[in-house]
Amino acid sequence: INVNNKTFLVDTNKSDFANFFSYFCQTCLSFHYEYEFEHHEDELKPTTWFAVHGKLGNINGVIIVDRSLQHKLGGRNIYYYWLVYFLLFSLICTGIIYYYNTRHDLQKMLIAGCKKNEFIPYYQPIMSLDDEMQGLEVLVRWKLSDGSLLLPAYFIEVAEKMAVIDEITLKLIQKVQSDFKQYASNNKKVIFCAFNLTAHQIENKSFINLLIDKLKDEKRFIPSFEITERQHFDNLAMAKANIRRLQDQGYQVKLDDAGTGYGGFSYFMDFNLDGVKIDKMFIDVIGVDDVKVEVLNSIIMMAKRLGIDIVAEGVETQQQVDFLRKHNIDYIQGYYYSKPVPFKDLNFDN
Template sequence: SVFIKKINKNLSLWAILNDKNEQSILSLVWKDERGQVSIDFEPIISDVIRNKYCDDCILSVVSTVGNADKKISSHNDVKNLSSLPPLNTEVFNNGLILRNYVDPQLLSLISIDLKPLLFIVGVFFGLIIFLFINLYIKRQLSLHSLIVKGVIRKEFIPYYQPIINVKNNRMYGCEVLVRWWFNKKELISPDDFIPYAENSGLIIDITDVLLEKTLTQLSSLNWQKSTAVISINLVPEQLENKQQIRKFVDMIIKSSISPKQIAFEITERMSFTDLDKAAIVIDYLKAQGINVKLDDAGTGYGSFSYIQHLNLQSLKIDKMFVDTIGTYDHKLFVLDSIIAFGKKAGMEMIAEGVETKQQSDYLLQSGVYLQQGFYFSEPLKFEQFRHYFQRDQAKI
């Protein structure tokens, strides 16, 4: 009973109601006229293996810390297994040490038995992985072809989200957001195709369609008679391609909208591969009167290095930081730091994702008066935006 109290809770105990006491590491036995109860201390897996393969190919030894050579209990070491390195050693909190020794021939036998099972398991999981990869590739190929068809059919359409100057409650401009009107029946969310389009390069063709439709639609509103700015998202790859950018500039010049009313936003979701080349392209855009803004500031690749290297003068504060207003989230300090940096650098700042009056008021008090989000308006289809723009212009 003293020994049982010291046994670690991780050891197994079970009672065997028979009169046999063979092949045990350590047994406690009670016997009287009614019969015998034996408690054996041994992992049951040892008995299973031993009974299947051999009687003397597993040796378990119990000793104490500081007396590793003094065995408390062990099986009869017929094959002198204790001269081999132990297969595993367990040291328990009560000072007991359990060592298990295994005949190498037994390991070979088990390995031979397991090979067919492991082969079957390997083939099964290999087949699952193959089917998953095959399905993924087919989906990507299917999505790729559907996007290509969508570009040809010009299924990608602009939605417009107003950007408000909260100092005078007038519209500063709008951000153009792409939507996919698939087969002219189903509206597909940007989250379902934008990541793939960006990674595959198809976003360039989508932007062509989007810019063309945007210039046509907003020209019909006499946009050029206002001072409002149109913001369009580009990926870094596009700003490293001067030929592509010249094509955009030509489209703008041919429209009735002034280049000064156009701004390109660089998304931080992807990194630049050549900042020097991008700097040359951005200087070219500035010479045409087109502003370039840093979108999602603080969430992606090297915001401040972009601002410094590319000489950007406008940034958009991501919704992630705006959401921290009124909370104890540590990112609120990041928001304040971004705003402080923008002020110090004399940058134009626009806050995205504004959804409450509390957020709007906090940003205004912090000096960020250009704001965008559901608090003011959700992204609008052209017909909805037409009415919004006309109401705003009527305030003049």
């Protein structure tokens, strides 16, 4: 069995094949033949023949058929062909059922987690070129009942397709406001705080009304918003009107993940945005690929000509910082300064 690049040989005469088969069913969703029967018989080693390969996420599994079965398959025994087809069909059906049951369970867990107030904010500093904190990006974490934390990668895609994402966002804002009460009593500097919004939230007039109402009297931080290019807008006119309403309240709206999604830079023409966040994939080419870095230069040049703020995210090295300072962008965000942390671990003196 090959699982995450680690190989385990299975002797079907000795090991518990039923347990292996059950595990394989639960972790595989799509399949293909690794070798065709007719063309690779001379290449097969004495004890292994890769018959079926499956993949779900980062998990890879391989059924290893013993030599006696591969000879029978090679002999064109029709019953063994049907056995392979039956196994394939069973694996696919089991994988699909497992996938949808898992997704349904996650949806129920998200609803329950929201009711229990389990979603909490983590903060990543956004720094000026002279290494002073100018703002924070609010990033959601799911704190389970046992105290463990789930990163957004495990749940955010499902949450964004459910109405529960609106409640999560509003509760995050409420918790940020609570965090800043203790900060405001000891500090006079007001920084901006960036919240992520989905395309559906931007298009939802009722949600934008709730957002504005919750933030209308906020003086401890300056709210701002980031919309991602990874999601598709269904109603550009409504999105444009709601972005304008947020901007009329004095809130900046920036494009996150610029250059990686649906809209391209047409969003700047459609929405009259206040800034752009350069995705980590463009930052990673600094000092590595002189050809690809020209794409980064083009993004920076375009943003400067539009007169909008430029934030570079995913910055991790001194070389990247030096490059961005040389190009005089506005803000830098990334592990070079800090990973996302709880509010109590922030250093507002920088």
